[in-house]
Amino acid sequence: MRFNRPMTEIGIAEECVQNPPVADESQMEDAELVKLAREGDLGAFDEIVRRHQDNITGLLFRFCPHRSDLEDLVQETMIKAFKNLSKWKETAPFTSWLKKIAVNTGYDYFRKKSRQPASLADSSGEANEIALEQLEDRAEARRRSPYTEEVQRLLATLPADDRTVLTLQYLHDMPLQEIADQMDWGLSKTKIKSFRAKRKLKEKLKTYGISRF
Amino acid sequence: MESHDFDELKSFEELAARARNEKAPDVDVRLYVKAALTGDALTGFEATAAKSRREEAPADIDVRLLVRAALLTAPSGENSSDWMDVLLRAFRLPVMRLAMTACFVALFIASTAANKPPTTATAAAADSAAGLEDPVMAFLVTGE
Numbered sequence: 462m463r464f465n466r467p468m469t470e471i472g473i474a475e476e477c478v479q480n481p482p483v484a485d486e487s488q489m490e491d492a493e494l495v496k497l498a499r500e501g502d503l504g505a506f507d508e509i510v511r512r513h514q515d516n517i518t519g520l521l522f523r524f525c526p527h528r529s530d531l532e533d534l535v536q537e538t539m540i541k542a543f544k545n546l547s548k549w550k551e552t553a554p555f556t557s558w559l560k561k562i563a564v565n566t567g568y569d570y571f572r573k574k575s576r577q578p579a580s581l582a583d584s585s586g587e588a589n590e591i592a593l594e595q596l597e598d599r600a601e602a603r604r605r606s607p608y609t610e611e612v613q614r615l616l617a618t619l620p621a622d623d624r625t626v627l628t629l630q631y632l633h634d635m636p637l638q639e640i641a642d643q644m645d646w647g648l649s650k651t652k653i654k655s656f657r658a659k660r661k662l663k664e665k666l667k668t669y670g671i672s673r674f
Numbered sequence: 675m676e677s678h679d680f681d682e683l684k685s686f687e688e689l690a691a692r693a694r695n696e697k698a699p700d701v702d703v704r705l706y707v708k709a710a711l712t713g714d715a716l717t718g719f720e721a722t723a724a725k726s727r728r729e730e731a732p733a734d735i736d737v738r739l740l741v742r743a744a745l746l747t748a749p750s751g752e753n754s755s756d757w758m759d760v761l762l763r764a765f766r767l768p769v770m771r772l773a774m775t776a777c778f779v780a781l782f783i784a785s786t787a788a789n790k791p792p793t794t795a796t797a798a799a800a801d802s803a804a805g806l807e808d809p810v811m812a813f814l815v816t817g818e
Contacts, residue, residue: 503711510704522698532725536703540710608693615686631690659683666682 491555499546510539513556517563523632524567524625526609527598534570538563564629564643571621618665623658630655784811 486494486508497505514535521534541562549558602610612632616624629635629643641651705721708714764770 518701519698536706539707606696609696612690612693
């Protein structure tokens with residue numbers, strides 16, 4: 462009987478029978494992983510997240526040094542990326558595309574923050590809990606990364622556009638051309654925005670002062 | 675004036691340069707992303723648990739002052755309600771119920787005896803507790 466013969470006899474190693482060979486996702490290129498993820502392979506997307514989350518965290522950390530918000534921003538970036546995988550064109554590096562999503566997520570975060578200034582007027586239990594968590598986060602960020610925390614505290618008084626430009630320019634050391642690409646602005650517009658943002662920042666610093674470290 | 679502005683901005687730039695050297699914390703969002711994409715509540719719970727494991731318990735908790743403040747500000751009514759609670763709970767015990775019933779019966783008998791008009795034979799003896807043969811009855815009637 463053909464089927465009663467052991468597999469080893471017909472030339473198949475035992476370990477191959479127990480663990481059939483699967484494509485090693487960690488060895489795949491981004492493009493291959495994206496292709497699989499587009500077809501609904503969550504394992505492939507998990508590998509994309511594992512591969513890029515440190516870079517994205519590093520980028521968004523400049524926007525928000527508070528850990529729990531930072532985790533939310535990284536997560537949001539990845540989910541946006543998954544939902545828009547079909548829009549990525551292989552002509553551009555996947556990393557740049559993902560970075561652009563992250564910058565936009567950071568920009569949206571600044572916009573949200575400027576629309577909802579911290580308020581103690583809302584005294585519901587949930588709001589108090591959130592406020593307490595934010596305070597703890599802020600204290601932890603001040604201890605771990607005091608300079609980033611201080612820079613963002615100073616920039617927080619500016620509108621979201623200005624805050625984003627200055628964050629990318631000062632904290633990422635990003636050239637204006639790259640900022641223009643990331644924000645989908647023209648270079649001239651980016652230069653004007655940067656100039657105006659610096660002027661506003663000067664005024665704020667003159668009014669409120671700056672901590673001497 | 676211009677140089678003052680410049681100095682402020684320069685300080686900011688120095689601050690930003692130092693901030694650039696700060697490192698982001700280790701963040702692993704894979705479980706969260708998986709939970710969000712699959713809508714799996716258990717994975718979401720696992721993600722939260724993983725996050726919780728990274729959190730450190732505060733090392734310096736001292737609740738002595740809080741406890742003292744709570745004890746000082748507790749309304750006195752709370753204590754009395756506790757006593758009432760104890761009494762009510764005790765009355766639910768059969769032995770206590772029997773004892774209380776016996777007490778009420780004794781009081782009833784005592785009050786009946788007290789309302790009875792004194793006879794000539796006992797009038798003289800009624801002045802003292804010794805006139806009552808039963809010492810319990812004497813105590814209940816006269817309180818002595």
